[in-house]
Amino acid sequence: MRGNRQVHLVSRPGNGPELGNFALCDSVIADPGPDELLLRTLWLSLDPYMRARMYEGRNYTAPAALDQPMQGSTVARVVASRHPDFTEGDIVESAHGWQEYALSDGSGLRRIDPALAPVQTALGVLGMPGQTGYTALVHHGRPQPGETVVVSAASGAVGSVVGQVARKMGARAVGIAGGMAKCRYLTDDLGFDAAVDHRAPDFAAALAAACPDGADIYYDNVGGRVFRAVLPLMADRGRILVCGTISVDRDAPAGNDGSGPAQDLLNAALVRRLALRGFVYTDPELMERAPEFRARVGGWIRDGSLRWREHVVEGLEAAPEAFCGLFRGENFGRLLVRLAPGETA
Amino acid sequence: MRGNRQVHLVSRPGNGPELGNFALCDSVIADPGPDELLLRTLWLSLDPYMRARMYEGRNYTAPAALDQPMQGSTVARVVASRHPDFTEGDIVESAHGWQEYALSDGSGLRRIDPALAPVQTALGVLGMPGQTGYTALVHHGRPQPGETVVVSAASGAVGSVVGQVARKMGARAVGIAGGMAKCRYLTDDLGFDAAVDHRAPDFAAALAAACPDGADIYYDNVGGRVFRAVLPLMADRGRILVCGTISVDRDAPAGNDGSGPAQDLLNAALVRRLALRGFVYTDPELMERAPEFRARVGGWIRDGSLRWREHVVEGLEAAPEAFCGLFRGENFGRLLVRLAPGETA
Numbered sequence: 001m002r003g004n005r006q007v008h009l010v011s012r013p014g015n016g017p018e019l020g021n022f023a024l025c026d027s028v029i030a031d032p033g034p035d036e037l038l039l040r041t042l043w044l045s046l047d048p049y050m051r052a053r054m055y056e057g058r059n060y061t062a063p064a065a066l067d068q069p070m071q072g073s074t075v076a077r078v079v080a081s082r083h084p085d086f087t088e089g090d091i092v093e094s095a096h097g098w099q100e101y102a103l104s105d106g107s108g109l110r111r112i113d114p115a116l117a118p119v120q121t122a123l124g125v126l127g128m129p130g131q132t133g134y135t136a137l138v139h140h141g142r143p144q145p146g147e148t149v150v151v152s153a154a155s156g157a158v159g160s161v162v163g164q165v166a167r168k169m170g171a172r173a174v175g176i177a178g179g180m181a182k183c184r185y186l187t188d189d190l191g192f193d194a195a196v197d198h199r200a201p202d203f204a205a206a207l208a209a210a211c212p213d214g215a216d217i218y219y220d221n222v223g224g225r226v227f228r229a230v231l232p233l234m235a236d237r238g239r240i241l242v243c244g245t246i247s248v249d250r251d252a253p254a255g256n257d258g259s260g261p262a263q264d265l266l267n268a269a270l271v272r273r274l275a276l277r278g279f280v281y282t283d284p285e286l287m288e289r290a291p292e293f294r295a296r297v298g299g300w301i302r303d304g305s306l307r308w309r310e311h312v313v314e315g316l317e318a319a320p321e322a323f324c325g326l327f328r329g330e331n332f333g334r335l336l337v338r339l340a341p342g343e344t345a
Numbered sequence: 346m347r348g349n350r351q352v353h354l355v356s357r358p359g360n361g362p363e364l365g366n367f368a369l370c371d372s373v374i375a376d377p378g379p380d381e382l383l384l385r386t387l388w389l390s391l392d393p394y395m396r397a398r399m400y401e402g403r404n405y406t407a408p409a410a411l412d413q414p415m416q417g418s419t420v421a422r423v424v425a426s427r428h429p430d431f432t433e434g435d436i437v438e439s440a441h442g443w444q445e446y447a448l449s450d451g452s453g454l455r456r457i458d459p460a461l462a463p464v465q466t467a468l469g470v471l472g473m474p475g476q477t478g479y480t481a482l483v484h485h486g487r488p489q490p491g492e493t494v495v496v497s498a499a500s501g502a503v504g505s506v507v508g509q510v511a512r513k514m515g516a517r518a519v520g521i522a523g524g525m526a527k528c529r530y531l532t533d534d535l536g537f538d539a540a541v542d543h544r545a546p547d548f549a550a551a552l553a554a555a556c557p558d559g560a561d562i563y564y565d566n567v568g569g570r571v572f573r574a575v576l577p578l579m580a581d582r583g584r585i586l587v588c589g590t591i592s593v594d595r596d597a598p599a600g601n602d603g604s605g606p607a608q609d610l611l612n613a614a615l616v617r618r619l620a621l622r623g624f625v626y627t628d629p630e631l632m633e634r635a636p637e638f639r640a641r642v643g644g645w646i647r648d649g650s651l652r653w654r655e656h657v658v659e660g661l662e663a664a665p666e667a668f669c670g671l672f673r674g675e676n677f678g679r680l681l682v683r684l685a686p687g688e689t690a
Contacts, residue, residue: 022665124679125653132626157679178674240621269623276585278614281477308470320367329523334469334502337389
């Protein structure tokens with residue numbers, strides 16, 4: 001038995017997390033039983049995603065329980081083990097939350113080699129944040145040489161990887177961060193091509209100046225007004241990757257920056273992994289299917305299994321009124337003007 | 346020489362198209378010269394996309410010129426030809442706009458076989474609208490058997506193809522249309538599984554009832570409040586296909602239903618063919634790249650070419666304040682709590 005301090009979630013936030021939602025609690029922890037091991041927390045990461053866990057709102061994981069230690073990823077040292085796979089002194093990645101010690105049956109632990117990199121990088125650049133930045137940029141973003149990649153929260157654990165990987169793939173990296181110190185870090189230390197301070201009064205203009213050819217990829221970690229500033233700069237065929245919405249609190253009462261249809265869409269895209277795509281039928285990947293379309297739909301028309309309806313108005317002079325009615329839903333079926341009665345072939 | 350009536354665009358809309366934007370004009374047209382042919386318009390289609398052409402705002406095509414015939418797709422009969430490839434009586438698809446006759450050098454004409462289907466279907470189910478509905482649903486939507494496909498403006502030329510093709514691919518088709526007559530047509534004539542009247546007071550509830558398992562695909566032709574009603578119903582991994590925004594007028598002065606960040610996003614997605622995607626790093630397609638991530642980023646860390654920054658706070662008791670500061674941008678780099686000073690391995 002030894003003392004084990006924990007930080008509990010004791011209440012759910014009203015309009016954003018506050019100190020009062022948490023309480024430092026003393027508890028005791030038993031020695032490991034058979035096939036158990038005792039972990040001493042060395043490092044605990046604090047992540048934006050934890051905010052959503054504090055609410056009972058819908059998310060892609062269950063909410064955190066009240067009067068229990070907050071959830072969180074940790075790096076820990078095995079201080080006592082009765083588990084065959086772990087011995088005292090092992091360093092592991094765990095997820096036992098905001099507490100000093102934890103008992104484990106070994107499930108979900110990942111052993112860390114201290115020789116590779118500082119062990120806490122398992123919670124950062126070599127862990128979930130770095131992996132999130134790298135995999136989504138490469139898989140969903142597909143940056144091409146010469147393209148411009150804009151990333152928000154760019155000095156953070158995800159954003160700093162996104163920008164640096166974008167450059168390694170031959171793209172221009174434009175970072176958005178809060179304050180000049182973070183912006184200087186992006187350009188001077190991380191080699192971003194440009195950095196823009198979203199707190200500066202001329203933010204939108206500075207961002208546009210940093211993206212003379214527009215933004216081919218926007219890796220969005222923040223949502224809100226920063227998202228709205230990047231949107232007008234998106235280039236044709238641009239890809240918007242919705243990773244997070246730290247700037248806005250999707251579960252907070254309506255009326256803050258996070259409310260409204262645009263944020264609803266970003267939140268839905270994130271939580272439900274939606275894909276939204278705009279297109280025009282002349283896009284090459286769609287035009288390639290024109291013969292398939294003619295063959296299949298043509299066949300369904302001939303066999304009578306696909307039907308349609310026409311709304312025909314007579315005479316060129318009827319076109320303006322019929323066209324204006326189109327936007328009042330006055331037509332019922334395909335709106336056509338017949339100019340040569342009796343000559344419908 | 347013969348008379349040729351035309352409808353000209355004579356002014357650009359203020360808040361939506363109105364009759365005054367158009368004028369019926371008399372003109373004359375010459376007989377065809379060498380390698381020319383004279384076309385008699387049989388059918389003219391009126392399409393929602395034409396509204397955007399009426400403005401000077403950015404679009405995926407040039408705006409319509411003032412005091413010229415409005416642009417538009419047509420089906421025409423060759424009434425005189427000095428062109429080697431066309432003879433009098435041929436039926437062709439053309440795009441010579443809102444006028445009774447047009448001279449052509451043959452470029453851009455597509456000959457239509459009247460034996461296949463009524464020639465005006467070249468402007469509808471067998472033309473651009475049908476092709477738009479079929480190709481985008483199949484290519485971008487990829488409906489799976491048992492999935493639910495929701496389509497707006499469902500009784501129109503695009504929507505009616507989308508719903509019927511969805512059913513042929515084994516999906517459930519739920520149509521949204523304005524008024525009971527159109528809704529009955531969808532279910533009774535086109536075989537949609539359900540139809541919902543967006544004008545009904547209980548629209549949102551009726552739509553939810555029609556989608557008990559949510560919407561896997563939303564093929565959006567209208568935007569605006571209908572889009573906002575479908576969004577909460579999108580299922581995990583849902584696909585939103587932005588085909589049109591007929592319900593809102595993106596170029597109209599702000600303040601109408603079309604203004605606001607959500608519509609800005611839909612308009613940008615449509616005009617610039619954007620793809621927006623939400624994701625979580627545990628998504629299978631991203632987890633598959635975890636080894637690639639560890640190998641590449643691990644290598645860049647070892648060779649010093651990829652850098653990161655940590656914001657370390659000392660002691661478990663410091664976690665709540667540091668966590669709350671995360672949402673005020675107070676951390677600079679990866680936010681970590683060190684619980685065991687001197688034990689950072």
